Amino acid sequence: MKKKILIVENESRQAKLWMTKLEGEGYKVSWAENGKVACDKILKENYQLILTDIRMPQMDGLELLDWIREKDKEIPVIIITAFADVDSAVRAMKRGAYDYVKKPMDLEELTQIIGKVFRMKILEEENVYLKKELSRKSGMLVVGESYEFKKVMDLIARVAKTKSTVLITGETGTGKELVANAIHYNSPRKNAPLIVVNCAALPENLLESEFFGHVKGAFTGAYEDKKGKFAVASSGTLFLDEIGAIPINLQSKLLRAIENQQFEPVGSTKTVFCDVRIIAATNVDLKKAIEKNEFREDLYYRINVFPIYLPALRQRVKDIPYLVEHFIKMYNIELKKEIKDIQEQVLDILTAYSWPGNVRELENIIERAMVLCEKDILTTDLFKMLENKNLESRSPLLDVKSSEEFFVYRNEQSYSESKRKFVSSFDKNFILKTLKEAKGNITKASNISGIDRKNLYRKIKSLKINPKTFKEVANREEN
Ligand SMILES: Nc1ncnc2c1ncn2[C@@H]1O[C@H](COP(=O)(O)OP(=O)(O)OP(=O)(O)O)[C@@H](O)[C@H]1O
Ligand SMILES: [Mg+2]
Structure with missing residues (x-):
């Protein structure tokens, strides 16, 4: 696949000269005579590089650069400046241009710069990939606190x-x-x-x-x-x-x-x-x-x-908030997003779901939500289809009481604090649910939950739960 370059330059003679040179180097080159025309073309075509003059009637090179940065953070832009106009070049670099060349332009220098830009792009992409691979390979990213x-x-x-x-x-x-x-x-x-x-x-x-x-x-x-x-x-x-x-x-x-x-x-x-x-x-x-x-x-x-x-993930729902945190961090980098929060109700939805596809499914759901997310917080509407699935396979865990106060992670401290609260409220939910199932019988609850009876008893005490109420409720329901 030939790489596509767009030249934006109001002087057609100049533009033709550069086009011929770059086509000779094996690129596919288009030309726009001003910034406005360039915008139209960029919306229709995928260019791998934009080469633009600064001084142009209508929309100038800097405006075009801003417009491109708003649309697409990725595509490299090289600015062409008049010899005496280094100031604008510097301004352009600050606003996200990849590089600049001075007029009158040495065609060899131009091709070298373009070659360098493409090599840098490849390196950047490899880098993201390598980082991901490495962190996976090192085994550092095995997440789980349950x-x-x-x-x-x-x-x-x-x-x-x-x-x-x-x-x-x-x-x-x-x-x-x-x-x-x-x-x-x-x-x-x-x-x-x-x-x-x-x-x-x-x-x-x-x-x-x-x-x-x-x-x-x-x-x-x-x-x-x-x-x-x-x-x-x-x-x-x-x-x-x-x-x-x-x-x-x-x-x-x-x-x-x-x-x-x-x-x-x-x-x-x-x-x-x-x-x-x-x-x-x-x-x-x-x-x-x-x-x-x-x-x-x-x-x-x-x-x-x-x-x-x-x-299975549904057997260790305590891991869900930690995994979610991990995937948000991971996909913020991969998708170049800056998602900072997640609505507390989302975690209710996530913990109530049965996760037949386990962590992979959770990862996919988070990635999908992050792709769709247009704010810096993941909201319940992004997880609607899980709620629908939940109606079919609702876990009884959340019938007792849903989790509270989870997750404001503007800073690490409040994040871990709310995570701790979530986890402990989760413990309580779990125990309440098991007691309900065991009709208040602690030995039975210990068998169901797999928690050692003594530990369970201690937990019940510390959470100030009265197992007898469950017995009474069960009796009442039976009659
Ligand atoms: N504890 C974990 N911490 C972080 N990521 C996890 C964890 N467990 C699973 N994942 C992620 O979930 C995805 C699925 O994991 P993996 O491919 O290892 O599952 P698997 O058991 O081999 O699945 P399958 O049986 O379908 O092959 C991967 O992207 C993996 O990185
Ligand atoms: Mg596998």
Whole structure:
């Protein structure tokens, strides 16, 4: 794709000269004779760069620059100034021009500057991408404050130091791949590669070669030797995603590769040795698969050395405000937004929803709301479709009392304060709801909630809740 440049210049002779030069350099160039015409063109076309004179009748270059900055923060603008008019050039730079060139213009200098602008753009884009990748890879961004999730974090920290095989289970979108990353990038192998194989994405015949590689001529289409992922991941980590999808025929070979750290490429008899750490993930129940003879029991025991179960988001709603905060920060950078607040009612909606797609769904919903958001606060109207879904699958949690006073995060302090309040009000909601379900019986409530009975009792006391009222209410309802 040719890059599109718009030249804005009232003198046609000049403009033609520059156009010819830049077209010769492989750009697609259009011309507008003044700022007004330029605006029309910019609205219709996507230009990657604008080159504009400053002095023009009607709308001048600076006005055009302001107009562009209002419309689109991204598109680079280069200003052309008369030799004596460096002041305007400086003003233009302050108002967001990328660079300026002086008239009479040296055509070589112009192409160099344009080349530099495009290289800078690529670098900027890469930078945003790299930052995102890095923060993900470092495992720093595994967010979660609930008791359930802190247990997971603890397991990650412990197992990262070892070479043990890890089996991560959990519903879709609970963060299995993220956790695999966190383990690898916190392990002594962090400087070696983390290689991902999605076992569900390839048919059986290709999967074997994907794992172990092949030699030239091993099958039709094997035109040359190819290394498999076990070889590529050597001294690093191999993440076998959706391991439940591996065809049963391949499972014994995989078992041997994991157990003995050796394998033969397809079509070869030569044994290759490797040193890989295995992390596997699945959202299917492997025990059931074993019963149905779809998964080998010995392989299951070999990979289930260190199991990590990721609870569904609806089982740890306490994490929701923290995740929301995290995604807002992340997408503020990615979408170049400056969203600072979220209406407290939004959190009510988010905690009441059942999240079948777990954290991924939450992330998508927040991103979508932020794209649509035109203010600096996320409001309930952006989450309407969740409310509709909630009517179908309303969690009983919020029937008791909805959360209060959550989230004003103009500054960190008030943010964490309101978060704390939200979390504690949430605790209370949870306990009230469980007591209601258990009809005031604390032992039963302890069983339902999974909170140790003694702790639960202490919590009930500290929150000044009287369990008897629930018994009475239940009795009344039954009669
Ligand atoms: N605890 C968390 N903190 C921050 N981000 C998270 C967390 N858990 C999940 N995410 C984000 O949610 C998205 C989904 O996570 P991931 O891809 O790891 O899920 P998964 O369990 O592998 O899903 P699937 O089973 O569908 O493959 C990712 O963008 C991930 O970064
Ligand atoms: Mg995944």
